[in-house]
Amino acid sequence: MSTDRNLIQLVTPAGERISHPEFDPWVKDIGDEQLCSLYEDLTVIRRIDVEATALQRQGELGLWPPLLGQEAAQVGSGRALREDDFVFSSYRENGVAYCRGVDLTDITRVWRGTASSGWDPYTVNMATPQIIIGAQTLHATGYAMGIQNDGADSVAVTYFGDGAISEGDVNEALVFAASFQAPVVFFCSNNHWAISEPVRLQSHIQIADRAAGFGIPSLRVDGNDVLAVMAATRVALDRARHGGGPTFIEAVTYRMGPHTTADDPTRYRDANELEDWAAKDPILRVKALLERKGLLTDQVQQHVHDKAESVAREIRSGCIGMPDPEPMDIFKHVYSEPNSWLDRQQDHYARYLASFGDPAGATPEEGAR
Amino acid sequence: MTQMTFARAINSGLRKSLENDPKVILMGEDIGTLGGVFRVTDGLQKDFGTHRVVDTPLAESAIMGTAVGLAYRGYRPVVEIQFDGFIYPAFDQIVSQVAKLHYRTQGAVKMPITIRVPFGGGIGSPEHHSESPEAYFTHTSGLRVVSVSNPQDAHTVIQQAILSDDPVLYFEPKRRYHDKGEVDEGIDPRTALPMDSARVVAEGTDVTLVAYGPLVKTAKDAATAAADEGISIEVIDLRSLAPVDYATVEASVRKTGRLVVTHEAGQSGGLGAEVAASITERCFYHLETAPVRITGFDIPYPYSKLEMHHLPGLDRILDGVDRALGRPNSLSGLEG
Numbered sequence: 001m002s003t004d005r006n007l008i009q010l011v012t013p014a015g016e017r018i019s020h021p022e023f024d025p026w027v028k029d030i031g032d033e034q035l036c037s038l039y040e041d042l043t044v045i046r047r048i049d050v051e052a053t054a055l056q057r058q059g060e061l062g063l064w065p066p067l068l069g070q071e072a073a074q075v076g077s078g079r080a081l082r083e084d085d086f087v088f089s090s091y092r093e094n095g096v097a098y099c100r101g102v103d104l105t106d107i108t109r110v111w112r113g114t115a116s117s118g119w120d121p122y123t124v125n126m127a128t129p130q131i132i133i134g135a136q137t138l139h140a141t142g143y144a145m146g147i148q149n150d151g152a153d154s155v156a157v158t159y160f161g162d163g164a165i166s167e168g169d170v171n172e173a174l175v176f177a178a179s180f181q182a183p184v185v186f187f188c189s190n191n192h193w194a195i196s197e198p199v200r201l202q203s204h205i206q207i208a209d210r211a212a213g214f215g216i217p218s219l220r221v222d223g224n225d226v227l228a229v230m231a232a233t234r235v236a237l238d239r240a241r242h243g244g245g246p247t248f249i250e251a252v253t254y255r256m257g258p259h260t261t262a263d264d265p266t267r268y269r270d271a272n273e274l275e276d277w278a279a280k281d282p283i284l285r286v287k288a289l290l291e292r293k294g295l296l297t298d299q300v301q302q303h304v305h306d307k308a309e310s311v312a313r314e315i316r317s318g319c320i321g322m323p324d325p326e327p328m329d330i331f332k333h334v335y336s337e338p339n340s341w342l343d344r345q346q347d348h349y350a351r352y353l354a355s356f357g358d359p360a361g362a363t364p365e366e367g368a369r
Numbered sequence: 370m371t372q373m374t375f376a377r378a379i380n381s382g383l384r385k386s387l388e389n390d391p392k393v394i395l396m397g398e399d400i401g402t403l404g405g406v407f408r409v410t411d412g413l414q415k416d417f418g419t420h421r422v423v424d425t426p427l428a429e430s431a432i433m434g435t436a437v438g439l440a441y442r443g444y445r446p447v448v449e450i451q452f453d454g455f456i457y458p459a460f461d462q463i464v465s466q467v468a469k470l471h472y473r474t475q476g477a478v479k480m481p482i483t484i485r486v487p488f489g490g491g492i493g494s495p496e497h498h499s500e501s502p503e504a505y506f507t508h509t510s511g512l513r514v515v516s517v518s519n520p521q522d523a524h525t526v527i528q529q530a531i532l533s534d535d536p537v538l539y540f541e542p543k544r545r546y547h548d549k550g551e552v553d554e555g556i557d558p559r560t561a562l563p564m565d566s567a568r569v570v571a572e573g574t575d576v577t578l579v580a581y582g583p584l585v586k587t588a589k590d591a592a593t594a595a596a597d598e599g600i601s602i603e604v605i606d607l608r609s610l611a612p613v614d615y616a617t618v619e620a621s622v623r624k625t626g627r628l629v630v631t632h633e634a635g636q637s638g639g640l641g642a643e644v645a646a647s648i649t650e651r652c653f654y655h656l657e658t659a660p661v662r663i664t665g666f667d668i669p670y671p672y673s674k675l676e677m678h679h680l681p682g683l684d685r686i687l688d689g690v691d692r693a694l695g696r697p698n699s700l701s702g703l704e705g
Contacts, residue, residue, distance in 0.1 A: 088438075120477040127441070128474060132465050138431055139466070142438020142446075149394070149420050149444075156438070168458075172431035179426055333476040334510055336534035340565065341612035342510070 007220055007252060010227040013280045015288020017227075026231035032295055038226050039290060040304045041079065042071045042283045045095040047308035049257075051315050052094075052108060056261040060319055061111040065092045069224070069256030072282030073189050075099060076229025077251070080237060081157060084125065086143055088136035089159040091129040092189070096159065100124040104311060105318030114322050134160055134167035137186065141173045144182035144240075155240040157185045157233075163194025165210065166202045174214040174248070181245035185236040186216075188248065189223060191255035196268040211248035223253030224282040254280070327353060370553050376409050376546040378520035379485075381554055382527035383410065383447065387417050393531060394439060395422045396432055397449030397485075406451055407487060407546055429455055433462035436482050437470065445481045445531055453488040453540075454497030454670075460505070467536045468511030483530045484538045488516075489583045489633050490680055491544035493673040500670050501634035506538045507611040507643070514611040515564055516540035518585030520550035522608065528558035537564075540610075542583035567614035569621065573603035576627040576693050579618060579644055581607040584631050584681060591686045602690060610640055618644065619651050626657035627693040631681045636664040663689035 010027065011017055030038070049066050056064040067074065070092070078099030081087070089096055094107055101124050109118035110129065117128035130136035140158035147154055164170050165188060177184050190207055192199050203210065211218035217239070221232040229251055236247035254277035258265050290296040331346040373381070386393045395410060395417075401424035404411030414422035425432050429450060436446035450456045456463075463484065470478050490499035506514050513535050517523045523541070530537035562568065570585065571592045580588035585606045592602035603621050607613060622628050628648055630641035645660035663681045671679050691698035 086441075115475060116473045117475060117477075121441070121474060122477060127478075132461065135434060135462065135466060138434025138462065139438040139441060141431075142435030142440075143442045144438070145435060146439045146442030146444055150442070168428075169430055169434060169462075172426075172428040173434070175426050175428060176431050176435055333472045333474075335513075336471060336476070336479055339513075339612050340614065340616075 007222040008228045008232055009222040009225050010231060011225050011285055011289050013224075013285050015285045015292055017289060017292075023228065023231040023235070026234045027227050030227065030230070032293065035286070035290060035293075036295060036300055038075060038079065039283075039286045039300075040307055041075045041099065042226065042286060043304050044308045044311050045071050045075065045098055046283060047312050048094065048098065048104070048107070048315055051312040052111070053257075053261060055108065055316065055319055056111070061108060061261075062113050063260050063262060064111055065094075065260045066257035067092050067095055069254045069277065069282070070189055070191055071095055072226040072286075073223035073229055073251040073253045076226040077157070077159075077187055077233040077249075080230050080233035082154065082237075084152075084154040085237070086140075086154065086156050087126040087159070088140040088143070088156065089126065089129060090133070090136065090161060090164070091131055092161070093129070093159045097124075097126060100126045102126065103318075104315045105322060108315060108319040109322065112319060112322060114325050134164035134170040134173075136160065137164070137170045137173035138176070140184050141177045141182050144177065144184035144246075145180055147183055148180065153183075153241045155183045155185060155237050157187060157237075159187045159189060161194060162188065162190040162192065162199045162202055162207060163197065164188070165207055174211070174216060174246075177246040178215045181243070183240035184246045185233065185240060186211075186246060186248045187233070188250045189253055190250050191253050193255050193259070193265070193269065195259040195263060196265075206250070208248060208250035216246050216248050218248040218250065220250045220252065223251030224280050224285065226282060226286060253282075370551045372549055373520055373552050374546065375520045375523050375541075375548050375550070376407055378524040378550070378552045379409050379527050379541065380411060380413070381552070382524040383413060384416075385554070386447070386528050386531045387413065387421060390445060390531075392443060393421070393445045393447060395447045395449070396425050396436060397423075398425060398427055398432075398451050400424060400449050405449060407543065409485075409541070409546075410449065429457075429459035430462050433459040433467065433484075437462065437466050437480065440480050440482055441478060445483075447483045447485065447531055449485045451487070452498045453486055453500040453502055456486060456502060463506070463512070464509050468509050471535070472511060479534045480536045481531070481534045482536045483527070483533075484536070485527075486538060486540050487543040487546075488540045489542050489544060490670060490676050491583065493676070495673070496670065499673075499676065501632065501665065503538070503540055503610055504634055504639050507640055511536065512611060513537045513565070513609070514540070515609050516542065516582035517608065518542065518545070518580075518582055518606050520548070520552045521556075522606075524552050524554065525556055525558050525561045526564050526608070529561070529564040532558060533564070540582055544583055545586065548586070565609040565612055565614060567608055567617040568606045569603060569617065570606045571602065571604040573601035573625065575601045575625055576629060576690055577603050577605060577618065577621040577625045578686070578690065579605045579607060579628065579630045581610060581632065584633065587681065587683055588631060588686060591683045591690065594683060595687060595690060600690065600694065613640075613644060613647070615647055615651060618648055622648055623652050623655045626655055628656065628660040629663060629686070629689045629693050630660065631663040631686055631689070633665045633680055635667040636662055637667050639664060658693050658695055661689045661693045
């Protein structure tokens with residue numbers, strides 16, 4: 001077993017700001033105002049998650065992957081990125097998507113099933129969620145090789161969970177990133193659970209320690225500490241921007257909710273564990289820090305509350321108001337160029353729909369289900 | 370016109386693509402310094418540099434997955450899979466990512482990736498070096514699949530594949546790499562016969578014989594041999610396996626009334642089944658006899674001493690032609 005490296009931590013669970021000579025300089029620009037802004041982000045993202053979960057329970061979304069407990073890992077890293085950096089994430093990084101400026105309605109689009117993706121990746125420099133575990137790490141590495149070829153100083157950042165580290169793709173991505181010294185940051189959100197499988201099933205050593213075997217420097221950071229995550233991510237980004245190649249970040253956090261709304265974690269994990277982690281809640285500690293600094297005024301609290309509620313309203317109305325797609329949309333964008341096979345099937349299906357006498361609105365009933 | 374080998378013709382097409390578009394980038398195992406195990410990329414890294422012709426670590430899924438990332442970034446990667454049997458580690462990236470990303474992003478992200486695959490048997494190789502996996506990919510929507518049969522098409526179609534905004538699997542018949550042919554390197558791929566068109570390579574009136582890749586030569590030889598017996602075979606080189614240019618096949622079958630399809634890949638669920646079914650649907654009343662498939666068997670690719678039993682040869686194809694014509698053949702007397 002490897003040595004138990006201390007977590008990089010700048011704010012304790014009790015909200016105490018502790019000094020860290022190596023990482024403090026990386027967040028020295030985070031003053032009172034920025035701290036309040038991070039608090040707002042964390043709160044809004046949790047509110048989005050609550051609203052989306054409710055929308056799923058009410059039948060408005062087919063599925064939702066909650067990120068409860070992982071807000072700091074997503075905000076701390078998401079807010080460290082530059083606009084021209086490019087994110088390749090899993091399906092749980094809806095908080096990162098918020099930080100990237102993804103339209104709120106677009107965040108729910110794919111989960112409502114009105115389209116196969118929510119947004120145009122190029123408008124926010126973030127690929128749409130990847131469901132195949134770990135596949136996106138290779139995309140980020142290839143994108144980073146492209147950045148390198150272009151002589152640019154942007155960075156590709158890929159998010160994945162602790163379950164993904166067992167996937168061949170993630171390991172191959174680390175090989176390629178190291179071989180080509182590609183400007184890519186591997187951000188592993190170790191939330192301790194891959195659906196029902198505990199992290200110890202994926203790795204016998206601390207995840208961050210694996211990176212050394214690939215020749216990649218790593219950082220192990222308290223994923224519930226938004227400042228520490230931001231500092232670590234900035235270190236990694238800076239290294240990549242200046243030709244230092246890839247960095248592996250393990251953000252140690254906890255998935256406080258289910259894997260998705262279809263999951264029932266009471267079947268596989270101990271309630272005490274949840275309680276332990278609730279004490280390390282990423283939002284409570286920022287709140288405590290603000291309180292210590294005398295920044296948690298009624299005005300700030302009211303503002304953050306209002307913002308979160310307005311975002312929740314927006315996501316609800318955007319989701320429910322989303323128009324259903326047209327039946328013939330299923331044929332769109334399979335190819336960039338005409339395809340004789342598909343064109344024929346499309347034509348035949350249009351004729352079939354038209355045979356109901358209402359070309360626009362015909363919907364094949366239960367038989368198609 | 371220049372006389373050159375099949376492999377050289379692909380090399381020349383790749384060179385043109387590299388010259389014409391700085392976004393074209395070649396990736397694969399041993400393709401740089403060595404020039405590829407079949408020398409198809411010979412000399413390209415020397416002339417275009419290690420950033421345009423990239424020797425990669427040995428990880429097929431990563432080669433494909435990083436190609437996806439490069440395509441996101443606006444590149445047009447051309448990936449070499451060293452042998453047909455080595456493509457399976459990359460299968461997930463091809464099927465779940467390369468094929469679907471354009472659809473999954475509502476057309477926002479294009480995947481102009483060309484995947485070169487030396488395929489097929491007949492070279493006496495050990496296992497995993499002689500496979501015909503094309504049907505896995507023709508069954509996958511979002512991909513285009515082509516296979517070429519002669520140096521000129523090899524030269525033109527590789528450029529068309531790279532120009533295509535859709536992902537293309539380009540199957541190279543490895544046992545034909547050393548065959549020579551005349552190649553006009555001046556042909557403009559943009560105005561040449563489109564890559565999704567089939568071509569009638571021998572005209573005939575009695576039976577339509579559909580082949581692609583390595584078996585086009587065998588099919589043409591069969592047509593020549595049959596002509597001596599007074600049988601007129603029309604040979605169609607499919608070229609595109611997904612989509613198949615059914616209009617060309619259908620026009621031929623309407624004329625001949627008989628169809629034989631041949632490929633090295635196993636029979637069940639193969640491309641021959643698809644061609645036979647589609648042509649039957651489209652021109653059933655023009656068929657005089659049931660379509661015939663002459664294919665590899667539903668076995669793992671056999672050890673090389675027996676591979677010629679597995680690969681459809683001239684005689685087995687002619688036996689199938691006899692069946693289509695209702696002449697005495699090896700299955701005469703059997704029902705169905």
